[in-house]
Amino acid sequence: MPQTIERDGALSFTVTAGSGDRPVLLVHGFGSNYAMNWEAPGWPWALRAAADRIIGVDVRGHGASAKPHDPASYAPEALVGDLVAVLDAVDAAQVDVVGYSMGARLTWELAVRHPERVRRAVLGGFGPRPLTEDDPDAFVAAIAFAAQLPGNDIEALRACAKGQAAHPFDAAAGVPTAPLLFVAAEGDGLADGVEDLAAGGAGGAGSEVVRLPGRDHRTAVSAQAFKRAAVEFLSG
Amino acid sequence: MNQPNTGPQQPSNTTTFTLPDLGEGLVEATVLTWLVAPGEQVVRNQPLVEVETTKSAVEIPSPHAGTVAALHAEEGAVLAVGADLVTFEVAGAPAAGIVGTVPVDDAKPQRRVRLRPPDEG
Numbered sequence: 001m002p003q004t005i006e007r008d009g010a011l012s013f014t015v016t017a018g019s020g021d022r023p024v025l026l027v028h029g030f031g032s033n034y035a036m037n038w039e040a041p042g043w044p045w046a047l048r049a050a051a052d053r054i055i056g057v058d059v060r061g062h063g064a065s066a067k068p069h070d071p072a073s074y075a076p077e078a079l080v081g082d083l084v085a086v087l088d089a090v091d092a093a094q095v096d097v098v099g100y101s102m103g104a105r106l107t108w109e110l111a112v113r114h115p116e117r118v119r120r121a122v123l124g125g126f127g128p129r130p131l132t133e134d135d136p137d138a139f140v141a142a143i144a145f146a147a148q149l150p151g152n153d154i155e156a157l158r159a160c161a162k163g164q165a166a167h168p169f170d171a172a173a174g175v176p177t178a179p180l181l182f183v184a185a186e187g188d189g190l191a192d193g194v195e196d197l198a199a200g201g202a203g204g205a206g207s208e209v210v211r212l213p214g215r216d217h218r219t220a221v222s223a224q225a226f227k228r229a230a231v232e233f234l235s236g
Numbered sequence: 237m238n239q240p241n242t243g244p245q246q247p248s249n250t251t252t253f254t255l256p257d258l259g260e261g262l263v264e265a266t267v268l269t270w271l272v273a274p275g276e277q278v279v280r281n282q283p284l285v286e287v288e289t290t291k292s293a294v295e296i297p298s299p300h301a302g303t304v305a306a307l308h309a310e311e312g313a314v315l316a317v318g319a320d321l322v323t324f325e326v327a328g329a330p331a332a333g334i335v336g337t338v339p340v341d342d343a344k345p346q347r348r349v350r351l352r353p354p355d356e357g
Contacts, residue, residue: 032292042283042295149291150260219268222286222293 002064005089008073009066011057013086016044018053023092024234025055027083029101029125029221031146031157033063037100041222047098050234055095057086059103060160067156074163080109087117094119096234100221101125101190105169111176118178122230125184125217127191128171138189139165171197180207181233183226185215208233252308252323253299255287255315262289264316267309271295272322276304284322287315302326 004010014034024047028037034056038044044054058065060082061074068074083106087095096119099107104126111118143161147154182198184191198207210229212220220226258265265287272284283295302324309315 036292040292040294041286042297045281045283045295045297219288219293222268222295224269224271224286 002058003089004064005085007082007085008078009060009068010064011060011066011082011085012064013055013057013089015056015090016054018051020053020090020092022051023053023055023090023095024051025057025083025087025092025095025097027057027097027099027103027106028059028062029103030142030161031062031149031152032100033058033151035063036149037103037221038098043098043227046224046227046231047234050231051096053090053092055086055090055092057083059106061153061156062160063151067153069155069159071159071163071166074160076106076109076164076167077113079106079164080113083110084114084117093117096120096122098122098230098234099124099126101217102164105164108169108176111178111180112174115177118176120179120181120234120236121176122181122183122233124182124226125188125191125220126182127184127188127194128169128197129190129192171200175200179233179236181229182207182209183212183220183229184209185212185217185220185223188215188217188220190217250305250323250325251300251302253284253321254318255321256296257317258287258289258294260289260291262291262317264314265289267311267313267315268293269311270307272298272304272307274304274306278302278304278324296321298322298324300324300326 002012002014004012026034026038026043028034038056047054060079061067094117097107104123107121107123111121139161143157146152146157182194184194195209198209212223212225215223255265268286268288270285272278278298278301280301281297284298285296287294287296304322305325306323308320
């Protein structure tokens with residue numbers, strides 16, 4: 001059952017039973033939520049070999065969490081603070097993290113700002129070229145697609161996109177010390193340049209990139225090759 | 237390993253699972269990848285197939301334990317909600333070696349499937 005904590009409004013998360021010795025935090029993509037991004041594509045089942053507790057959060061503006069309409073509420077610092085608050089709430093001192101798309105960017109930020117909390121991280125559907133209002137077509141298209149998904153609040157999503165675009169991703173600002181694995185569909189435009197990012201020292205001595213043939217940004221999430229790569233990496 | 241084929245005397249040993257309602261008003265889905273094959277034994281909640289809708293990609297878990305008898309769609313096929321997906325033999329599987337009757341729970345033909353495992357919390 002989802003639980004909530006108060007952090008500038010309700011923050012919703014789900015935690016499975018288990019000893020908590022090997023917790024995995026799952027951070028979903030823009031316009032999605034924990035259930036849609038991770039549960040429905042079968043991730044809890046897939047991760048049973050690599051995790052004994054799964055912590056799934058609804059990022060602010062999504063799912064059952066609060067949906068403020070001011071972009072400042074969605075600064076990466078605030079969203080990362082939400083993730084830390086959830087980890088604190090479930091007494092998870094250190095976790096493995098799997099993030100997808102926007103969630104991968106937040107995972108990177110979490111690992112940079114709170115390196116002691118992240119053991120290993122898998123970043124899916126993510127590259128160094130941030131989605132910004134400089135690319136209005138892609139920006140508007142992402143919001144329009146997300147807006148038609150059930151339960152979404154388009155004003156909150158617009159604020160979420162703007163709030164993060166105001167702080168564009170910048171690998172030069174800090175690189176995680178935790179080992180990283182990058183996974184993306186072949187031809188996923190949102191992951192353009194991920195090979196360069198991985199080769200540039202992210203995660204130490206060069207990170208692996210797994211590309212998924214025959215998939216796109218949306219269908220990559222359920223791919224068995226993605227899950228196998230994540231399980232293998234997190235079992236290391 | 238397999239128990240003798242009991243044939244048409246016990247038609248309830250075979251049950252066909254249809255594409256469940258995926259919610260959100262979706263009426264069809266495209267088969268992306270089969271995760272099981274005919275002859276394979278599956279446990280309840282084991283992923284059977286990945287399907288893609290206009291909104292997302294999801295895995296459909298098995299509603300019961302049994303042996304996969306037939307898959308009813310090719311990868312790439314578009315299926316309507318309610319179309320045949322998988323036929324299972326539910327007798328004698330998967331607990332090979334245990335003598336007894338099939339649990340009634342596993343034989344309900346109209347079982348509705350959840351798109352995610354039961355809440356473990």
